[in-house]
Amino acid sequence: xxxxxxxxxxxxxxxxxxxxxxxxxxxxxxxxxxxxxxxxxxxxxxxxxxxxxxxxxxxxxxxxxxxxxxxxxxxxxxxxxx
Numbered sequence: 001x002x003x004x005x006x007x008x009x010x011x012x013x014x015x016x017x018x019x020x021x022x023x024x025x026x027x028x029x030x031x032x033x034x035x036x037x038x039x040x041x042x043x044x045x046x047x048x049x050x051x052x053x054x055x056x057x058x059x060x061x062x063x064x065x066x067x068x069x070x071x072x073x074x075x076x077x078x079x080x081x082x
Contacts, residue, residue, distance in 0.1 A: 006035065006071040009078040016081050028077060030058035035070035039063045 013028060020028065033040070040059045045052035062070065 003071070005075050009075040012082065013078050016078075018081075020081055024077075024081070026054055026058040028074070029055055030062050031070050031074040031077065033059045034062040034065050035067050035074055038067065 010032070019025075040056060040063065044056050044060075047053070
C-alpha cells in the first residue's frame with residue numbers, strides 16, 4: 001500500500017457523500033490512528049469522556065496490526081463508502 005493511496009483516501013474521507021454511522025466513524029478513526037501512530041498510547045479516558053473512551057477502545061482493538069495493514073484497510077473502507 002502506497003502512502004499516496006492512503007493520503008488520497010484521507011482526503012476522500014472528508015468528502016464522502018453521506019456521513020457514516022458512528023461505528024463506521026470509529027473504525028475510520030482507529031484505522032487512521034493505527035496506520036499513522038501504531039498501537040494506542042496513554043491511559044484510557046475516564047467515564048466522563050464517553051467519546052474519548054469509544055475512540056480509545058476502537059484504536060486499542062487494533063493493537064498489533066501493522067501500519068501497512070491498517071492503511072490498506074482504511075483505503076478499502078473509504079472506497080466502500082464512496
